[in-house]
Amino acid sequence: MAGSDRRTLRVLFQEGARGFGPEIALPVEVASSSVLRWDPDGGAAGGFGYVNAKTHLFEVFTIGKRMVSQDTVERLQALSYSLGVTSGSSAHYTFGDFDGDGRSDLAAGDGTGARIFIFLQNRQGEFENSRVFPSFSDISGLASGDFFGKGSAAIVVTSRSEGIFGLAHISAQGRLTSPSLLPSEGDPVCAAAGDIDSDGIDEIIFIEKLKSDYQLTTLKAASIDGEWDVHHTPLDIRREPEGLVPADLNGDGRLDLIVAMARAAARIFVQGEDGIFSQVAENSAVRKGLLSDLRPSNLGFGDVDGDGRKEMLITATGYARALRLNEDNDLEIVDQFNARQSDDQLSGPVMFDWSGDGAVDILFYDEQHGSLQILSRDATGVYRYRRSVEVGEIDLVTMQISSSGSGSSQRLLVMGKDRFWAIPLEEAIWQIDVVDSYETDLKDIQYHGFEIADLNDDDRPEVIAVDPKKHLIEILRKSADNLWISSVHFTVFDENPHYQGRHGGAFEPREMVVGDFTGDGREDIALLVHDRVLLYFQE
Numbered sequence: 001m002a003g004s005d006r007r008t009l010r011v012l013f014q015e016g017a018r019g020f021g022p023e024i025a026l027p028v029e030v031a032s033s034s035v036l037r038w039d040p041d042g043g044a045a046g047g048f049g050y051v052n053a054k055t056h057l058f059e060v061f062t063i064g065k066r067m068v069s070q071d072t073v074e075r076l077q078a079l080s081y082s083l084g085v086t087s088g089s090s091a092h093y094t095f096g097d098f099d100g101d102g103r104s105d106l107a108a109g110d111g112t113g114a115r116i117f118i119f120l121q122n123r124q125g126e127f128e129n130s131r132v133f134p135s136f137s138d139i140s141g142l143a144s145g146d147f148f149g150k151g152s153a154a155i156v157v158t159s160r161s162e163g164i165f166g167l168a169h170i171s172a173q174g175r176l177t178s179p180s181l182l183p184s185e186g187d188p189v190c191a192a193a194g195d196i197d198s199d200g201i202d203e204i205i206f207i208e209k210l211k212s213d214y215q216l217t218t219l220k221a222a223s224i225d226g227e228w229d230v231h232h233t234p235l236d237i238r239r240e241p242e243g244l245v246p247a248d249l250n251g252d253g254r255l256d257l258i259v260a261m262a263r264a265a266a267r268i269f270v271q272g273e274d275g276i277f278s279q280v281a282e283n284s285a286v287r288k289g290l291l292s293d294l295r296p297s298n299l300g301f302g303d304v305d306g307d308g309r310k311e312m313l314i315t316a317t318g319y320a321r322a323l324r325l326n327e328d329n330d331l332e333i334v335d336q337f338n339a340r341q342s343d344d345q346l347s348g349p350v351m352f353d354w355s356g357d358g359a360v361d362i363l364f365y366d367e368q369h370g371s372l373q374i375l376s377r378d379a380t381g382v383y384r385y386r387r388s389v390e391v392g393e394i395d396l397v398t399m400q401i402s403s404s405g406s407g408s409s410q411r412l413l414v415m416g417k418d419r420f421w422a423i424p425l426e427e428a429i430w431q432i433d434v435v436d437s438y439e440t441d442l443k444d445i446q447y448h449g450f451e452i453a454d455l456n457d458d459d460r461p462e463v464i465a466v467d468p469k470k471h472l473i474e475i476l477r478k479s480a481d482n483l484w485i486s487s488v489h490f491t492v493f494d495e496n497p498h499y500q501g502r503h504g505g506a507f508e509p510r511e512m513v514v515g516d517f518t519g520d521g522r523e524d525i526a527l528l529v530h531d532r533v534l535l536y537f538q539e
Contacts, residue, residue: 008028022127025077037049047060047061051448058437060437064433067428075429078414079424089417091417092109093142093398098169099120114136116133117130117131133168136158143156147167148224156204167182182228218231241261251309257269265291270325280325311335320339322335346367350400367396371391374388374389400413438484440474446467447466473527493508514526522537
């Protein structure tokens with residue numbers, strides 16, 4: 001149970017030898033912390049009992065999977081995968097087919113824990129429990145690609161504090177190898193991967209520091225034995241870069257580069273026909289204003305105007321904008337998208353057909369409210385706020401749409417500092433169905449908690465419901481025709497208006513335990529009242 005969240009019930013399903021799967025949060029408003037198994041017939045088709053926080057009825061619910069309408073708030077259900085990263089650090093993510101099975105897997109590097117988590121994707125599109133492997137300390141970045149044309153991806157691991165970076169891969173035995181060092185002349189600062197020369201094989205591209213200067217270096221595998229063709233390009237920058245993002249920014253089919261800078265505007269480098277990168281939009285007011293202190297969580301890509309090329313999506317307080325490089329390699333604003341409120345903190349921009357009507361919508365994560373804001377295009381072509389969907393709080397690193405399994409279904413991946421969510425977009429989700437309930441006939445009685453036990457030795461459980469405000473216990477049972485019956489009720493104690501001693505709390509009894517305390521094979525009841533333990537022995 002997680003009492004601070006509307007989605008208070010957290011469920012982990014067992015996955016055989018693999019242990020438990022991801023955590024799923026379900027919306028149940030519980031009056032107390034008690035959610036207990038209710039299985040009156042001793043079979044496998046039972047449910048769970050709880051006291052509804054709003055109605056104070058005792059209710060029984062079951063959990064099952066079913067499809068929901070695309071255009072509904074219940075559709076977004078996060079499967080939460082915990083990383084357990086070192087406190088105060090942030091995970092770094094990369095995606096690739098690490099085991100060569102044709103499905104994209106996920107790797108997460110612990111910022112200070114000297115380890116990498118590998119989540120392999122199975123045929124159902126689910127990430128299996130993480131495998132943890134040692135790696136560089138103080139990991140500052142991960143990237144991945146198929147650098148040798150083997151059909152599987154390797155992982156580029158960067159450590160700024162150690163001043164090294166290397167290449168790791170999944171071995172035939174299934175472990176992530178220790179990173180083999182990659183050639184560099186200086187200290188590697190940040191790295192990325194992509195098919196720079198459009199030959200179907202990925203290259204490694206990184207920025208390294210040589211004394212007070214920086215250079216862009218490209219590594220292309222010359223053989224599978226660790227030989228690399230190296231190409232250097234001097235960079236006219238003075239601040240240390242924070243990140244490197246490859247993308248086709250001008251629509252010419254070649255990968256360009258965004259170099260994120262701390263406390264400064266990001267730099268844009270475009271690739272020419274000769275493969276050389278050159279800086280553009282140096283004097284752009286758009287670059288200086290919108291790309292200042294750019295973080296991965298503020299950056300996304302999507303085809304906003306339907307021309308077949310993706311624009312940069314940049315979030316800010318209260319709005320986001322789509323940018324592109326024009327024919328003169330200068331930045332221009334393509335469109336703007338206003339949030340629900342002017343002070344909303346937006347991040348993680350992605351584009352997806354939310355309602356299934358063929359029109360692409362824009363999704364943002366609203367950091368203040370732990371929700372996704374969805375914007376749809378109206379008849380005039382303007383993207384306007386449509387609705388918000390609560391998904392919970394996360395310290396967002398980045399967000400993207402990804403394919404699921406070997407099929408065509410998609411999911412939203414929300415990567416955070418200490419965990420990530422996989423949110424199916426086209427699949428059945430887990431739902432709660434209330435299948436039974438009971439409302440007491442007693443006047444002014446409202447249940448707040450309960451226990452379940454077989455009190456009359458008939459192999460069928462009874463419900464021991466408590467109203468701590470009225471200090472009352474009521475015992476419920478199921479009749480032969482499966483109807484609720486109140487067997488007995490009693491007041492635990494009466495108030496004495498002349499008593500001047502300690503009264504205890506407003507809620508009494510405040511705790512209840514059921515068990516065989518006498519060893520006679522019958523269930524008894526223990527109540528904590530006014531710092532006293534009251535025992536009710538079954539005869």
